[in-house]
Amino acid sequence: MSQNRRCVIRPLVTIFGILPLVGCMQLPYHAMQQLNQAKQDYQGQDYLAATGTLDKILNTYPKNPGSAEAYFVRALCHSKLSNKKQAESDARKCIKLSPQADLTSDAHATLATLLYESGRTREALTHFSEAFKNTRGRSNEDVVIYRYALCLQREGQWKEARIQFEQIYQHYPNTTTAQHARRLFDWPHDYYSIQCGAFRDKGAASMQSRELRRSGLSSRVERRRRSGEQLYTVYVGKYSRYGQAKDALPSVRRQIRDAFVMPQ
Numbered sequence: 001m002s003q004n005r006r007c008v009i010r011p012l013v014t015i016f017g018i019l020p021l022v023g024c025m026q027l028p029y030h031a032m033q034q035l036n037q038a039k040q041d042y043q044g045q046d047y048l049a050a051t052g053t054l055d056k057i058l059n060t061y062p063k064n065p066g067s068a069e070a071y072f073v074r075a076l077c078h079s080k081l082s083n084k085k086q087a088e089s090d091a092r093k094c095i096k097l098s099p100q101a102d103l104t105s106d107a108h109a110t111l112a113t114l115l116y117e118s119g120r121t122r123e124a125l126t127h128f129s130e131a132f133k134n135t136r137g138r139s140n141e142d143v144v145i146y147r148y149a150l151c152l153q154r155e156g157q158w159k160e161a162r163i164q165f166e167q168i169y170q171h172y173p174n175t176t177t178a179q180h181a182r183r184l185f186d187w188p189h190d191y192y193s194i195q196c197g198a199f200r201d202k203g204a205a206s207m208q209s210r211e212l213r214r215s216g217l218s219s220r221v222e223r224r225r226r227s228g229e230q231l232y233t234v235y236v237g238k239y240s241r242y243g244q245a246k247d248a249l250p251s252v253r254r255q256i257r258d259a260f261v262m263p264q
Helices: 029-043 047-060 065-080 084-097 101-117 121-134 141-154 158-171 176-185 202-214 242-253
Strands: 008-014 017-023 192-199 219-226 229-239 260-262
Touching: 029 047, 029 065, 047 065, 065 084, 065 101, 084 101, 101 121, 101 141, 121 141, 141 158, 141 176, 141 242, 158 176, 192 202, 192 219, 192 242, 202 219, 202 229, 229 242, 242 260
Parallel strands: none
Antiparallel strands: 008 017, 192 229, 192 260, 219 229
16 A cells, blocks of 8 residues: 555544544545644644644645545634634534545534534534434443433424433433433423522412512422422423523523523
8 A cells, every 4th residue: 555545543532532533545645644643732632733733734635535534623623722613614524525424423413512502503403413323332422412402402392302311311321411311301391491599488489489470570389309308499481492591581680690591
């Protein structure tokens, strides 16, 4: 095999954990060496150095299929550097160029996470679905499923979200993710609400609820068991989508400064 046809396999830490990515044969050997150096710099948390090296590769070979991995690694670097817009652009370019199923899947998951973090949950759902086509059984799959379930929930797809939360705590029971998933699975409603207070005394909860209603807010008291204790919780509103609850939160906080959206 000639030098410019060599494939190099190096592990790269991604949101799935440690994943062996294959730099395939389209890039010249010197570019593959640069890519491997960039991955080492990324793993060493020297994101600026990695980005500088990747810029050289991608300026020279912007449309080469072998550059897909370089776009992916640069997307990870830009994400770490909080350059979210550039990270999103690089993830999309990786998806467009990638000839490798594993790499394409990781790029979809990275893009989906970026979209989720920016509040674009509907678009994120599409890319999470694509990521799952080739990620089953791989490292950190529970984290990706959890983010997917959160997107489903935030878009009002409560039944589908519970299916995913249940899968997490059944198949990954010893993870921190499973604890969060179980808590969200146990939320008894198919809507968001804004929590204003939680009281041991029912009378105190009722008083707060009346005060909120006098200010024009639709409030209610629910009895909920938390950590083995019965609490009377005051909620405002019923919102099928997270965005609706988030939009309503400022008006509630004018009355209750530390109110927050539930479930969270």
